[in-house]
Amino acid sequence: MLSFLIFLSSGLFLGWSLGANDASNIFGTAVGTKMVKFRTAAFISSIFVILGAVLGGDGAAQTLNKLGSVNSGAGAFMVGLAAAFSIYWMTKSKIPVSTSQAIVGAIIGWNLYSGKPTDLSIFSTIVGTWIFCPILSGIFAVAIYFMTRFIIIKTKIPLIRQDMYTRFGLILAGAFGAYALGANNIANVMGIFVTSNQFHAVTFFNFIELNAEQVLFLLGGIAISVGIFTYSKRIMMTVGNNICIISPLAAWVVVIAQSFVLFLFASQNFHLFLEQHGLPSIPLVPVSSSQAVIGAVIGIGLIKGGHGINWGLLGQIFIGWVATPVIAAGLCYISLFFLQNVFNLTVYY
Amino acid sequence: MFHIKFPMISQSRTLENKLDNFHDKIIDAAALFHRSIKFFLGENENQNECKAINKQIKHIEHEADQLRRDIENELYSRNLLPNLQADILQLIESLDKITNQIDDVIYKFYIEKPQIPNKFHNKLLDLCEQVADCVENMAIASRAFFKDKSVVRDYTHKVYIKEQESDSSYNDLKKAIFASDMDLANKLQLDLFVTEVTNIADIAEDCADELLIFTLKRDI
Structure with a gap:
């Protein structure tokens, strides 16, 4: 058990960095424009990230396991660490990076090292969602933008009251966004530990029952929360105006759009609903909240004429799509070799 | 501990209400301006009534100043409309300059009591009416910015029309003043008054330009 906890540290570190970076996608503009206080944003996002992770994190985690079922604690540790270092490296190079892409790359690195086959259909589904996610987010943002604009024009809400409603809206959207982030992205943080999980089911106060996987996700959720509280403030204060200058109301549209996208890619109930009705179902895959935000902001920017969009950043995102998984896979492969041959640890069974 | 910055309804x-009152003060100032010039040009002008008018405009100007400070203070202290805060403050400050200018003009009439020949009265009253209309439309346009921005353009357009009319009246009046047989000192004094009156419409026009942006x- 102790060794498992030590191995889990890389996942917790990954969770911490996810909280530090991705909470800014949810509350960045609200906090940056001082519409919502950081403490409020951090508290709400922490609670809802944990709820999302524990209650809705299962679906996307299963998909990652289908891609590569990392069956040893030491292997999972190195997959997590390789992903974390890739993120660190890419962030230092100022390329917008996705935890999802890093972890998928690292899992493929483990598959290659352990000689396990990579399910190409799952892999292509995941890669497809990386491209589909920002596009879908952009479409949602445009639709929500027009709806909001129509309502504002029709209802003629006075400007001061509009400001108050926007604050309420940003808090609610932030809570939903945090839940969706927890549900979708916990797979990135803890998904690799599911197979080697040594936790047991627990019951809190005789009525809250968590299975072993949910306990794992709870720890991951707490790690994300710690990341939010300790390191996300600086990023929140600078985010929001990077791609295109947006108003608080447009920021609300962006948060709602990206939250919907993350939720769709994590919701098992919606997935089942679509399947039962013979509709093409949305795969349960961890997607990048940063890229969903970028898609939404670009969607709004385009309908405003596309003048204020920083197109250079789009090129960087494209580089990130290719470079992040490749770097993570290479790093993971080399590190597993060292872990196995220098430290004599079993990295796969 | 977790203070959510929701201003209560x-x-x-x-x-x-304060914004409404502020705009009311500008409309009041414009109406009083037109009335007061009519009164100053009247034959039965008496000192006490002139004093009362001057006091009234000072009171309106003072209340507008107080409202401006309150609005600015609330916008900043409660961090309302963070993305529009600077614009709103600029708009309120610019609108306040209108009441200040009206106050200045009335005060000058009250103190200097310029001799204005009868033949200029109608033209001067026309100019004052155009200026007062210009200011009133500006106040309505600004109010619409806070309530229903779809009509802002309608009212700013009226501001531009009234400002052009006032410019035209000003030019006619200026020509007439300098073509008259008054002393040069009187001509210059009257020209200064007319210029100051026209300036009110110019300030309103600047506000309209800002408001549209x-x-x-x-x-x-």
Whole structure:
């Protein structure tokens, strides 16, 4: 058990960095424009990230396991660490990076090292969602933008009251966004530990029952929360105006759009609903909240004429799509070799 | 511990009322300006009534100043409309300059009591009416910015029309003043008055220019 906890540290570190970076996608503009206080944003996002992770994190985690079922604690540790270092490296190079892409790359690195086959259909589904996610987010943002604009024009809400409603809206959207982030992205943080999980089911106060996987996700959720509280403030204060200058109301549209996208890619109930009705179902895959935000902001920017969009950043995102998984896979492969041959640890069974 | 910065509905309404009152003061100032010039040009002008008018405009100007400070203070202290804060403050400051200018003109009439020949009265009253209309439309346009921005353009357009009319009246009046047989000192004094009156419409026009840009920025 102790060794498992030590191995889990890389996942917790990954969770911490996810909280530090991705909470800014949810509350960045609200906090940056001082519409919502950081403490409020951090508290709400922490609670809802944990709820999302524990209650809705299962679906996307299963998909990652289908891609590569990392069956040893030491292997999972190195997959997590390789992903974390890739993120660190890419962030230092100022390329917008996705935890999802890093972890998928690292899992493929483990598959290659352990000689396990990579399910190409799952892999292509995941890669497809990386491209589909920002596009879908952009479409949602445009639709929500027009709806909001129509309502504002029709209802003629006075400007001061509009400001108050926007604050309420940003808090609610932030809570939903945090839940969706927890549900979708916990797979990135803890998904690799599911197979080697040594936790047991627990019951809190005789009525809250968590299975072993949910306990794992709870720890991951707490790690994300710690990341939010300790390191996300600086990023929140600078985010929001990077791609295109947006108003608080447009920021609300962006948060709602990206939250919907993350939720769709994590919701098992919606997935089942679509399947039962013979509709093409949305795969349960961890997607990048940063890229969903970028898609939404670009969607709004385009309908405003596309003048204020920083197109250079789009090129960087494209580089990130290719470079992040490749770097993570290479790093993971080399590190597993060292872990196995220098430290004599079993990295796969 | 977790203080959510939601202004309560009543607080929002209070600020909305203050904005309404501020715009009312500008409309009041414009109406009083027109009335007071009519009165100063009248034959039965008496000192006490002149004093009362001057006091009235000072009171309106003082109340507008107080409202401006309250609005600015609330916007900053409660961090309302962070993305539009600077624009709103600029708009309120610019509108306040209108009441200040009206106050200055009335005060000058009250103190200097210029001799204005009868033949200029109608032209001067026309100019004052155009200026007062210009200011009134500006106040309505600004109010619409806070309530229904779809009509802002209608009212700013009226501001521009009235400002052009006042410019035209000013030119006619200026020509007539300098073509008259008054002393040069009187001509210069009267010209200064007319210029100061026209300046009120010019300030309103500048406000309209700013307001149109702020309205474009208000789009979500």
